[in-house]
Amino acid sequence: MDQLPVLSLLTPLREAFSQHHQVILEAPTGAGKSTALPLAMLDWDELEGKILMLEPRRVAARSVAHFIASQRGCQVGEEVGYRVRGESRSQASTRLEIVTEGVLTRMIQQDPELSGIDMIIFDEIHERHLTTDLGLALALEIQGSFREDLKILAMSATLSGLPLTELMPKAISLNSEGRSFPVELVYRASTSSQQGRSAHHWIDHMGRVIVELLTQGDEKGLYSHGSLLAFLPGQGEIVKLQEFLNSRLDLNLFSICPLYGSLPPKMQDKAIAEPSDGKRKVVLSTNVAESSLTIQGITMVVDSGYKRQASFNARTGVTRLSLKRISQASAAQRAGRAGRLAPGYCLRLWSQEEQGRLLKADEPEILHSDLIPMVLDGACWGVKALDELPMLTTASQPNENAAWQLLEQLDVVDKQRKITSHGRQAYELGCHPRLAHMLLKAKSLTKGTHRELVGLACILAGVLESRSRGQHGIDISGYLRESIQGESGQQVRQWMRKLNVNSDLQACITNACNEDIAFLLALAFPDRVAKSRGVSGYLLANGTGVTLPEHDALNSADWLVVADFQESEGRTSGRVYLAAQIDVESFKSRLQFLVEKQEYCGWDDVKGRFYAESQQRIGQIVLSKSALTKPDPEQIKLAIFEQLRNKGLGLLNMNDKALQLQNRLMLAATLDSEQAWPDMSHGKLIDTLADWLGPYLNDVKSLSQLRSLDCYTLLLNQLEWSAQQRLETLFPTHWAMATGTRAGITYDDAGRALLSVRLQEALGMAQSPVLANGKLTVTMELLSPAHRPLALTADLASFWQGPYVEVKKEMKGRYPKHLWPDDPANTTPTRFTKKKTLNQGS
Structure with a gap:
């Protein structure tokens, strides 16, 4: 303990807290930040109250508390204690309490002043759990309002990609060296893992690799004396691998220990502790062993490279579990487990090439997790949106909206997102x-x-x-x-x-x-x-x-x-x-509260007409229905909107003029910042049907009537007269040629303006036309006398000097009656043949 690198920062850390109450500490694996630092702080005279240290996982909180208590020569629950969900080993006189973040948020909700607490330490903040982000946000809220004297120490193995300094701009930053021994990295991907993620294939491969390492040793024979830690994505894979190893390893020599969050505490302790029976240990763990835990005797790590990621589906209200590759930061943390106590060996079951393609760091949970418990915490705190709190990352908006909607449905919050008395009672139940x-x-x-x-x-x-x-x-x-x-x-x-x-x-x-x-x-x-x-x-x-x-x-x-x-x-x-x-x-009877009566209007494809019915529904399930003789006009509108959302705007008369208007407005929004141009993309029009189409549907009772609506005019009328005039000036629908022809300009969805005209009418033009105050050059589509494409160019001057020569050779014999001058840039344009042009000239 006396040699841990973080101890060199004790004096700078005390000085930093004497100047400011926020400190950010970057300390890599093995620095001692989770153990030596809080242990030393117990002897700081300036900390008279309690120190709270937050650990992301229960197994780490318990392990760290036991270790520090043993260093202080006391029993857990006395000077040093811990509190995790479902288990508490602390008392009023406890000076250092290790807790999980969910416990902190409840402490803050119950006592916003955190009476008797001098310091909060956020350990492993880079892991970006939901409760970490929320706990830090609430702690900063308290510090900024009730408790200016509250000290906050945010500790991370890495600050890469972590916006801590943006959230805490006045915080003092300190850096510690890590203490880890060199770890030899070896890559050994299986063929099946490259082709797919079949669990049996890669688990069998992993089992064979582990048996080989433990029975034959590594290539150099340097690390085979110690214990082995294997990382797997979840409990299911751990059980399968344990079955594989039980039948292939001598259990008189090896002790196979699973390690995951739901495992009973005694079995977790067994996995972490040094073997007492002389056996070499094989620990099969989820990512709970990535950080904060030192598992005794580990010299070898075998990493599957997988994790189980939970992603909340806002539409269904359920979490989807997916097998994902870990990030480079996670891979580094896992490999580091082999070098905590001595030089080590890490075997990665993927290729070195794939290593370079891994994400740099894991995404924060707030971007893809179920936010219902977090939103309830926010409602209890009095906010109506999570972005009202000082969050490290903005929450997923669909997931947050889904959370507020469910809480309102359960009468936990009202329509204004204010927590109800029922919601307060619900929160207290935990x-x-x-x-x-x-x-x-x-x-x-x-x-x-x-x-x-x-x-x-x-x-x-x-x-x-x-x-x-x-x-x-x-x-x-x-x-x-x-x-x-x-x-x-x-x-x-x-x-x-x-x-x-x-x-x-x-x-x-x-x-x-x-x-x-x-x-x-x-x-x-x-x-x-x-x-x-x-x-x-x-x-x-x-x-x-x-x-x-x-x-x-x-x-x-x-x-x-x-x-x-x-x-x-x-x-x-x-x-x-x-x-x-x-x-x-x-x-x-009892479940009648689930049933809603609703009038529904839809379109019958077989009969080709709208229909209306009264439905008894449970959400999307129709329990019973009966026909209504006269559909309500508003119901028909809703039915039309549903049809358009399902089948697209093709049901409307979205002619070429309307499509051109959409493209012109898209260009205007990009190239003309002086005017606020509306979004009339297909997606936006679908989202706003009630606004731009709804007022014109009062007398529409059939799809044929719907198709008769002039959508171009409806959309154009969404623009004020001055905006219509500006649009026509900057992005005109036609270009006046010198011959008197009004050549049409077509705007495509790639942002290109295309002017199609016979080549003879473009004679004398030195350059392609320019629109939008010089920001958009028109692409010229030059046509033959038979209106067939000859050339496409946005640089007319270059065309006359180069490609035109070849065009002239080919076309002059085919269209001898038309003008093919040697100097096209200085020739008067014409709409006629040579003879008619000469006659007009005379």
Whole structure:
């Protein structure tokens, strides 16, 4: 510990905090920033209050707390403690508390002044987890309003691509050297990994490589005495690789230890600790081991190069998991694990060429993750959009909008995005807003009835929040008993305490009926009520298609409520993991709140007319319908808009004049900054149908009437008269030739102006015409006397001097009656033959 590089920064760091309360520290792998730095700060006289240090992962928070406590000679939970979701080892007198970022945001919401806390340390901030970005934003908000004395230390292994200095422009920046031993890098891609991502192919390749390393050693025989760390994308791949290795390695010599987030703490500790039985350790880990953890005895790393990335689909409201290549920064972090304690060896299962194509750094989660919990935090803080907070990166707008919409649907926020009393109670429960809404509704509905719903609701929430579940089929009722055991059971009982209920959980499970389960899940997932589509799975109320395993018992149900499903790369339908069957009769009673009555007007392609009907709907699912005799004009408008969105503007009379107007306006917006030109692209017109087309549809009742509308005039009328005149001046539709001909100018979607005219009428023109105050040169399409293309040029002067000579040779014999002068640039243009031109001249 005395030799760690970061210790040389202790004095500069204390001086920096005496001048300013924000410090940015860049310290590479092995510098000691996660351990030696907070350990030393415990002896700083100026820090009388508590130090909070944030770690991105639970396993790292626990490990760091245990290590620092051992260095101080105390038990965890005394001077040094930790707090992660579902587990707390700290007390009021704890001086250094290691927490995960989600814990910090709740501390700030409960006590915006963070009483008794002197410093917040953000460790591994470059990993850009959602809760990291939010925790830093709220801490900066507090520092700027309530607590100017609060010290903030942002620590990162690298500042490359991290806009910390933009967010904290007055912060003092410090740099530390890393401490790592040299790591030999070797690349060994498998043929199958280059052709595709079949899990069995690359996992088998990885298994063979690991067995070879452990039994035969590396090429130089330098590192085969130590333990090995293998990086895989997820728990599923870890289990498969563990099965492969169990049958091929001598388990008397090797101890195979998985390491992932949902693993019980004791097994995580075993993976991290130094082997006590003399065996060499083989740790199979997700990216939880990339940073902040030093796993004892590791000298070799085998890296699959893959990660599991979660991307939220705003349309379906579900997260899609995809297998992705890691970034170069992540690859460097993983390789560094082999050189923490001694020289090491890293085998990368991809090619060196592919290494150069990897992204430089991982994208922040705020660009592709589910933002619902984050938006709820923002609403509790009092903002109506996340960009009102000092964020490192602007959130994905579709994902944020989807989050606000769901929270409004659940009555967590109102239409003005202000948190409701129901939303405050939901936040205090500390679970996903969907489940919190279910718990609160269950409690309110239980009052005055004999039916016990709260305990069952807590059990269902426990199933859905569990980090590990058995395999008991799709029906969620098969998981109720296991959810009241272990960590999940602790969480269930914690919710019951917060709700101030004392249900007999065993009795709740015994008395649970499918009707109650479906009802409770529908409260949390109203958009995931699903109707059978026969052989092709189910349609969710949000319009998404999902499927169940072919032989699952629920596959024959007509109606379901889907509590857990995922979309995967390469699959057209989502895969259902948990659901409950719904009795269709319940839509007339307990689930009636899901049913909306709506008048709908559409177009019947077979009968060629509009139709109207009254529908009972659950989102995108039509429950029942009945015909309406007279469609409302506004409903017909909506039907027209739907047709245009589905089939495009080709249903309208978008003639060449209208298309030319669109292209002229596109050029005007690019080349004329003095005027604010409207966007009339196809996409924009589709998005704004109600504005520019809607006023003219009052008497339209058929597609033939729709096609009779003069779209060119409708679009032109969107421009004020002065703008129309300016457009005609800068981008005219015709050009007056010296012969008196008004030659048409065509504007294409590539930004080119094309003037087509017979070559004889362009004689005497020294240069091509220029438009837009000299910013756009017209391309001349010179035609033969028979109006066939001869040449295309935007440099008429060069054409006369060069290519024209060849054109003249070829055309003079074919069209002898027409003028083909030797000096075209100085010849009077004509629309006629030579004879007629001479007669006119005389």
